[in-house]
Amino acid sequence: MRGPTALAELEREIAASGTGLDRLRLMETPFVPEVRLHLAEDAIVWWARMEAAAGRALPPPYWASVWAGGQAVARYLLDHPELAAGRRVLDLAAGSGLVAIAAALAGAERVVANDIDPYAIAAVTVNARANRVAVAVSGEDLLDSEVGVDLLVAGDVLYDAALAERVLPFLRRAAAGGAQVLVGDPDRGHLPAGRLELVADYPVPTTEPAVDSPVRRVQVLRPW
Numbered sequence: 001m002r003g004p005t006a007l008a009e010l011e012r013e014i015a016a017s018g019t020g021l022d023r024l025r026l027m028e029t030p031f032v033p034e035v036r037l038h039l040a041e042d043a044i045v046w047w048a049r050m051e052a053a054a055g056r057a058l059p060p061p062y063w064a065s066v067w068a069g070g071q072a073v074a075r076y077l078l079d080h081p082e083l084a085a086g087r088r089v090l091d092l093a094a095g096s097g098l099v100a101i102a103a104a105l106a107g108a109e110r111v112v113a114n115d116i117d118p119y120a121i122a123a124v125t126v127n128a129r130a131n132r133v134a135v136a137v138s139g140e141d142l143l144d145s146e147v148g149v150d151l152l153v154a155g156d157v158l159y160d161a162a163l164a165e166r167v168l169p170f171l172r173r174a175a176a177g178g179a180q181v182l183v184g185d186p187d188r189g190h191l192p193a194g195r196l197e198l199v200a201d202y203p204v205p206t207t208e209p210a211v212d213s214p215v216r217r218v219q220v221l222r223p224w
């Protein structure tokens, strides 16, 4: 699936009439009501319909849900806009683009949302539009490279051991290179011991798939 095709498909989904669990809807983010996102009523049901229509497997639509870690980082940026104002910001593993949009609303000079899922790139595009902010997109895997930004933000990217093994050195390299780095994590079990400073701790309402509790404790951390 190429980027422009994913964007056309999401635009069609958004414009489609009708309601139901297999639909997308523009909704307020529970912990960040300043931002509205096109999210699935039920991401699993939406995913099943899209796979059936495509006749092949599609990547899990992480961008179609709001994640606790991203909500915490977005909340922190909107409550401390001086961190992003006038800065060059990269949102790593952006999903829906919630954190990137919060950085733009906080007055960032330039925001890039990065994700390897073409549908996430399309979702960032439609969500930035819905919030009337400018967010550039990048679909490359950046984890083995160096990035020159002032602020690197990452919500809920440590959800898997193999990914955490690549993401943590990337974040540390960025911090060592002079970037401010903020990570939001609801303790998914892959946070390293040490070399992380706690900057905020929030009870975040969540509608993530397969999570029973309506609230998760989320830490916003600064790796060094």
Ligand SMILES: C[S@@+](CC[C@H](N)C(=O)[O-])C[C@H]1O[C@@H](n2cnc3c(N)ncnc32)[C@H](O)[C@@H]1O
Pocket (backbone or CB within 6 Å): 062, 063, 065, 066, 067, 068, 069, 070, 071, 092, 093, 094, 095, 096, 097, 098, 099, 114, 115, 116, 117, 120, 140, 141, 142, 143, 154, 155, 156, 157, 159, 163
């Ligand atoms: C749990 S979602 C979090 C999305 C968003 N940051 C938030 O908090 O709402 C994780 C995202 O990581 C993306 N991802 C996985 N591996 C990646 C990589 N190597 N580079 C960039 N994004 C990646 C997935 O496509 C997915 O959109």
